[in-house]
Amino acid sequence: MRFTDDQQKTGQWIRTLSAQSYRGWKAFYHTKEWRAKRKEILDRDHSQCQRCRARGRYTMAVTVHHIKHLKDAPELALSDSNLQSLCEACHNEVHPEKQYTPNSFRNEEKW
């Protein structure tokens, strides 16, 4: 994947930040840059969950999700196209790695 100069700089900044902070990758979520961007994305999406909206439902978004995860592509941490407002249920769905119970869809796919 190719990144713009700004994205490269963001990636560098976040890698340094997380290496130097006791919070690790979570340090990013405490920066004023993220807080400002998060608000901007929630405004853009009218504080509605974008996955629910795609299914014709209107649910209040509580989180702004990185489509390409922060650890995988810190360069895209502040890029609008990589950010999506989601409700808690949808956010859990897009992060199966965070779920405690095995993902039945994945099992079906496997067998």
Ligand SMILES: [Zn+2]
């Ligand atoms: Zn949702």
Ligand SMILES: [Zn+2]
């Ligand atoms: Zn997420």
